[in-house]
Amino acid sequence: xxxxxxxxxxxxxxxxxxxxxxxxxxxxxxxxxxxxxxxxxxxxxxxxxxxxxxxxxxxxxxxxxxxxxxxxxxxxxxxxxxxxxxxxxxxxxxxxxxxxxxxxxxxxxxxxxxxxxxxxxxxxxxxxxxxxxxxxxxxxxxxxxxxxxxxxxxxxxxxxxxxxxxxxxxxxxxxxxxxxxxxxxxxxxxxxxxxxxxxxxxxxxxxxxxxxxxxxxxxxxxxxxxxxxxxxxxxxxxxxxxxxxxxxxxxxxxxxxxxxxxxxxxxxxxxxxxxxxxxxxxxxxxxxxxx
Amino acid sequence: xxxxxxxxxxxxxxxxxxxxxxxxxxxxxxxxxxxxxxxxxxxxxxxxxxxxxxxxxxxxxxxxxxxxxxxxxxxxxxxxxxxxxxxxxxxxxxxxxxxxxxxxxxxxxxxxxxxxxxxxxxxxxxxxxxxxxxxxxxxxxxxxxxxxxxxxxxxxxxxxxxxxxxxxxxxxxxxxxxxxxxxxxxxxxxxxxxxxxxxxxxxxxxxxxxxxxxxxxxxxxxxxxxxxxxxxxxxxxxxxxxxxxxxxxxxxxxxxxxxxxxxxxxxxxxxxxxxxxxxxxxxxxxxxxxxxxxxxxxxxxxxxxxxxxxxxxxxxxxxxxxxxxxxxxxxxxxxxxxxxxxxxxxxxxxxxxxxxxxxxxxxxxxxxxxxxxxxxxxxxxxxxxxxxxxxxxxxxx
Numbered sequence: 001x002x003x004x005x006x007x008x009x010x011x012x013x014x015x016x017x018x019x020x021x022x023x024x025x026x027x028x029x030x031x032x033x034x035x036x037x038x039x040x041x042x043x044x045x046x047x048x049x050x051x052x053x054x055x056x057x058x059x060x061x062x063x064x065x066x067x068x069x070x071x072x073x074x075x076x077x078x079x080x081x082x083x084x085x086x087x088x089x090x091x092x093x094x095x096x097x098x099x100x101x102x103x104x105x106x107x108x109x110x111x112x113x114x115x116x117x118x119x120x121x122x123x124x125x126x127x128x129x130x131x132x133x134x135x136x137x138x139x140x141x142x143x144x145x146x147x148x149x150x151x152x153x154x155x156x157x158x159x160x161x162x163x164x165x166x167x168x169x170x171x172x173x174x175x176x177x178x179x180x181x182x183x184x185x186x187x188x189x190x191x192x193x194x195x196x197x198x199x200x201x202x203x204x205x206x207x208x209x210x211x212x213x214x215x216x217x218x219x220x221x222x223x224x225x226x227x228x229x230x231x232x233x234x235x236x237x238x239x240x241x242x243x244x245x246x247x248x249x250x251x252x253x254x255x256x257x258x259x260x261x262x263x264x265x266x267x268x269x270x271x272x273x274x275x276x277x278x279x280x281x282x283x284x285x286x287x288x289x290x291x
Numbered sequence: 292x293x294x295x296x297x298x299x300x301x302x303x304x305x306x307x308x309x310x311x312x313x314x315x316x317x318x319x320x321x322x323x324x325x326x327x328x329x330x331x332x333x334x335x336x337x338x339x340x341x342x343x344x345x346x347x348x349x350x351x352x353x354x355x356x357x358x359x360x361x362x363x364x365x366x367x368x369x370x371x372x373x374x375x376x377x378x379x380x381x382x383x384x385x386x387x388x389x390x391x392x393x394x395x396x397x398x399x400x401x402x403x404x405x406x407x408x409x410x411x412x413x414x415x416x417x418x419x420x421x422x423x424x425x426x427x428x429x430x431x432x433x434x435x436x437x438x439x440x441x442x443x444x445x446x447x448x449x450x451x452x453x454x455x456x457x458x459x460x461x462x463x464x465x466x467x468x469x470x471x472x473x474x475x476x477x478x479x480x481x482x483x484x485x486x487x488x489x490x491x492x493x494x495x496x497x498x499x500x501x502x503x504x505x506x507x508x509x510x511x512x513x514x515x516x517x518x519x520x521x522x523x524x525x526x527x528x529x530x531x532x533x534x535x536x537x538x539x540x541x542x543x544x545x546x547x548x549x550x551x552x553x554x555x556x557x558x559x560x561x562x563x564x565x566x567x568x569x570x571x572x573x574x575x576x577x578x579x580x581x582x583x584x585x586x587x588x589x590x591x592x593x594x595x596x597x598x599x600x601x602x603x604x605x606x607x608x609x610x611x612x613x614x615x616x617x618x619x620x621x622x623x624x625x626x627x628x629x630x631x632x633x634x635x636x637x638x639x640x641x642x643x644x645x646x647x648x649x650x651x652x653x654x655x656x657x658x659x660x661x662x663x664x665x666x667x668x669x670x671x672x673x674x675x676x677x678x679x680x681x682x683x684x685x686x687x688x
Binding site for chain 1 (some may be wrong): 348349388459537543544545546547548549550551552553555588589606610611612614615616617618619621622638640641642643644645646666667670671674675676677679680682683
């Protein structure tokens, strides 16, 4: 068990892409965003209850912003005033958990109500949410759990990789719970930081997967039988055709990858030296000096 | 011959009145000044933004460590040598973190001779440097004089005989502690040779400034610093971790590299058979049979870790994240603007960690105008290399 003073932070990044969830509500009405958030709240409560010093943070990753659902900055100011409302937890639940759940529901309602989705921005800003999660978990031991719904956005590759390397440097584990399509970026993130990647076979059983697989922290995982690691494709994609290649040519200046040799790099426009076969000079015989 | 710019030495100028830094406030306490000094320490960082300059990404670096008797001196605790070795371990880790496809080698000078301790090696060669390993080799190495020039012929030989391709940057870092050198040949000839081979030599001095080192570094294009204390030593080493600007003579070429797939095989797989990894052939500890690994796309030799150079066919094997690690050098982040807390008008919350802004000043990103606190600013610039708010406002990388 962790020592009494060790603060352990769990950051849950939930993908609340409204377009994906809207389509999901039409496909399977029994698993909606509210059910997903119920499962997340169960997991958050369990984490807080496991140890007195555990902390929780929940970030909602939207198309236009990443918003902290918990802890919420607006509640901090009104803490003193909110005491009467807080103590009326109707089902005898531990007060901290009741407050947490109320904050989360309130914030998510506000978030979904106030944002308008514009036509061209349909991708979830996952890299940004992860960056914020990393900044918030600096002083303490922390780990990040990503619940991903929508597909990957290839444009975020650079930022995503920066975030992954920053997490690896600070020993922050990134776990991923994927609801629909496999995500190559998250597979790489979990592999590099040493986390767990799981694509859920049944969405309606989300709470079970969260509690069984993702609730135990890194120290306890060695004693459990967990889903096996997935095979991660680390092949690079060439810059010209976006094909995955096994052998390629890398520009020494800008590190862009090409599948065929070309005399000029298209990214940084340096001209390359073409390696010519070496000329062997005929050896000159030394003339002995005449004595 | 003396072309160096006029520089006043410390003993030439007047003494600075160092006591004026400390100022008392009305109640006579020094608390405000102390906080100010601590705050400045947090912010102290070498902000060398080279701008749009080509950098030498693939580096071949040799570290030459002086192990003469002056290293027994206890001005660095417990003695200079142990302190240097500890910092070397840190340096090697940081170096491979920032330059994953580069190589490093170590040479020590002792007993008026030079010994090559490890050859140029990538991150996962069997002879990976650990402090324990280094200390075992160094425990009895104090000797009389320090030879610098003996190090050079060995260095020159290893650098040129390895058919080093022109696109890599050839560098040497010397940790020089004594004040004298014992060299068999003329050191100015050696400097000319090094210049001809385009090797960049930098020196970190532990005792005092030595003129020969000044000339050496100036001629070859490196830097020369003398340390003040252990923290300064660490800072200087961190400065050398970043890739230096590429000299105009280094050639740019397309390097052929392989990107092997990781084959994970479990015992229940009928086709998989355990095999030896090529990287452990020199290693005699244990049988070394493994089931999965990385297979070279050209010759199908197996390796357990990347990046590595294939021993059979000579192809450099890397994985895409290794190249991605160096990208942030190519797109450096601008520094944030510092603004005193009183002038800042927005909400008093740091955009990144959601904590309240309590420090003296806030840092504003020039692109997206979001405010950050001191710790987040350090974290963003040193580790994250991208502004969390800028990632949100545009969906392009």
